Amino acid sequence: MTPPGEPPRASPPGWGPYACPCCKLLTLEARGQFQICAECSWEDDGQDDPNADEVWGGPNGADSLTDARRRYTMPEQTPRAVADNGRIQSDTINGTYEASQRVLDDLQSVGVSCDDVVRVLEDEGIAKFTASGNELFEQLDAELQAKRPADWRAGHRPARPEGNQRLPGPHW
Structure with a gap:
């Protein structure tokens, strides 16, 4: 929403709902208005994807948007379980092509x-x-x-005004 280095721009109230930048659910009436998301508790200060890794301080303290997203999508027990029982390896992808290809070839050889x-x-x-x-x-x-209403369920719909115009009011 806001390019890095620029002050946050607010989205106008009344045009929402807007998606929370953290949980992506439509929980905000406006963007950049410091509303607190009812789902994930992120206080929307206007931070968005281009600067999600930055810690802006303010209402969200020492959390970047990326940190908040990670916490929202990962159960609290997971990091503790990894710390207690896990073995963290740095790079498990690079340098494994040949071994991976052998596994695929072995699978192919047995049909x-x-x-x-x-x-x-x-x-x-x-x-x-x-x-x-x-x-x-x-x-x-x-x-x-x-x-x-029962008349709708029976297939009877209210007639449209003359000229087949839409009824007044909001149309979604």
Whole structure:
């Protein structure tokens, strides 16, 4: 929202809701107005992605936006469990290409096609996501239908004004 080195710009109230820069949920009535997000407790001082690693002090103290996001998405027990039981290695990617390729070659030699595995995982994932989404939409539709007046449920809708214009009022 605000380029590094510039003072935060506020977004106008009444145009929201706006997404919290920390949890990304639509919890703010305006941006940069020092509102506290009800979900993650980040106080919106206008900090955004371009400067998320900077510690601005102020209402969020010694936390950068990146620190707050990490804390919001990671259960509090996780860092403690890693500190108590974990073994932290620095770089586990670079220098492992040959060993990784041998594992893939070994799988291929016993008839496991990584392309097939990826395809099956994608297909199953999409099918489960779609089924879950359809179930959610059906539940929402049932709740919406239950809240509508009986004449709406029976298929009778109020007539539009002459000329098929929209009814007055907000249109979402």
